Amino acid sequence: MNILSRNPLSTTIAVLSLSATILGIHANQATASLGGNATPPPTTIANSADGLCATPYTIKTGDTLSLIAKRSTGNIFDYVNIVRVTNDVAKSDKRFAPINNINVIRVGQMLCLAKAKAAPAWAYNGDAGPAKWGDLSSEFAACKTGQEQSPIDLSKANLRDISNISFNYQPSKINILNNGHTIQVNYDEGSYIVVDGKRYDLLQYHFHAPSEHSVNGKLADAEVHFVHKAADGTLAVVGVLLVQGPDNASLKTVWDNLPTTQGPVKTLTATTNAKELIPPSQTTYRYNGSLTIPPCSEGVKWHVMTQSMQISAAQIKAFTNLFPVSNRPIQPLFSRTLDLDSTP
Numbered sequence: 001m002n003i004l005s006r007n008p009l010s011t012t013i014a015v016l017s018l019s020a021t022i023l024g025i026h027a028n029q030a031t032a033s034l035g036g037n038a039t040p041p042p043t044t045i046a047n048s049a050d051g052l053c054a055t056p057y058t059i060k061t062g063d064t065l066s067l068i069a070k071r072s073t074g075n076i077f078d079y080v081n082i083v084r085v086t087n088d089v090a091k092s093d094k095r096f097a098p099i100n101n102i103n104v105i106r107v108g109q110m111l112c113l114a115k116a117k118a119a120p121a122w123a124y125n126g127d128a129g130p131a132k133w134g135d136l137s138s139e140f141a142a143c144k145t146g147q148e149q150s151p152i153d154l155s156k157a158n159l160r161d162i163s164n165i166s167f168n169y170q171p172s173k174i175n176i177l178n179n180g181h182t183i184q185v186n187y188d189e190g191s192y193i194v195v196d197g198k199r200y201d202l203l204q205y206h207f208h209a210p211s212e213h214s215v216n217g218k219l220a221d222a223e224v225h226f227v228h229k230a231a232d233g234t235l236a237v238v239g240v241l242l243v244q245g246p247d248n249a250s251l252k253t254v255w256d257n258l259p260t261t262q263g264p265v266k267t268l269t270a271t272t273n274a275k276e277l278i279p280p281s282q283t284t285y286r287y288n289g290s291l292t293i294p295p296c297s298e299g300v301k302w303h304v305m306t307q308s309m310q311i312s313a314a315q316i317k318a319f320t321n322l323f324p325v326s327n328r329p330i331q332p333l334f335s336r337t338l339d340l341d342s343t344p
């Protein structure tokens with residue numbers, strides 16, 4: 001481990017002075033600027049609704065938290081936000097380790113940078129709806145200018161013999177949250193898929209109603225997204241369409257505990273097994289796409305199962321009572337190819 005610095009601290013002033021010293025400026029200057037109104041107020045968090053870090057940063061030789069904060073927002077004191085945001089995303093994103101001591105950071109460690117400005121509020125309708133996402137923030141530009149956006153209509157696919165996804169899902173505690181846009185269940189470590197020889201760890205699953213992907217122009221009643229991430233940061237999402245039918249027993253425990261208001265993760269004693277939400281037929285549609293929510297980042301490997309699962313009218317209603325609309329409109333395919341597995 002390459003420890004950049006290790007100094008015990010006991011008071012806030014000591015923390016601030018140390019930060020300034022690390023930066024190579026005199027401690028009194030930092031303390032002085034803190035005393036007036038010159039120091040901007042702490043900035044806010046800009047993470048995606050999926051609980052993923054919008055701006056990951058890998059610590060390099062010579063970095064300190066203060067220096068990184070200064071480069072990121074212009075304010076050395078924003079290191080407190082970097083710590084807060086990193087510790088926050090570390091709960092669901094295993095690439096990040098919690099920072100228990102601000103003086104112990106190492107080269108190669110990943111931070112989630114706080115942004116100078118809060119990510120603007122976005123919605124599924126109105127002035128901050130999907131058609132306006134790209135205009136809400138420069139961070140969301142891909143929502144407007146991207147050429148590989150999701151969701152898409154699943155039609156006119158190229159039939160191709162593709163190797164099946166290998167699902168290695170274990171039961172997990174139900175770590176549930178209402179993030180203001182959907183219900184998300186963060187998954188315990190240890191479950192993953194393998195696609196084309198590459199491992200992607202399951203981070204969380206969440207829901208949309210109606211579905212985001214359509215098949216030959218027709219939306220399903222709902223869709224569940226299993227969000228995975230490889231060690232190199234590549235995201236792979238497995239989508240399963242849900243059509244109205246009998247109660248889906250595998251959703252029962254989650255549905256019995258839907259948080260009605262936006263709030264932090266709540267861990268239940270009950271468990272969930274994502275495997276039960278994956279249809280038996282292993283054929284998939286595959287294409288390169290994006291996050292379906294701002295910042296609409298591209299480079300996401302999409303796998304939508306051809307076989308749908310069921311969800312009851314009552315279950316759909318319980319969800320749409322909380323989120324009346326939660327699907328982004330269909331995006332153009334442009335020059336991408338959509339593959340459809342020709343073999344089970």
Ligand SMILES: [Zn+2]
Nearest residue numbers: 206208225292
């Ligand atoms: Zn989604």
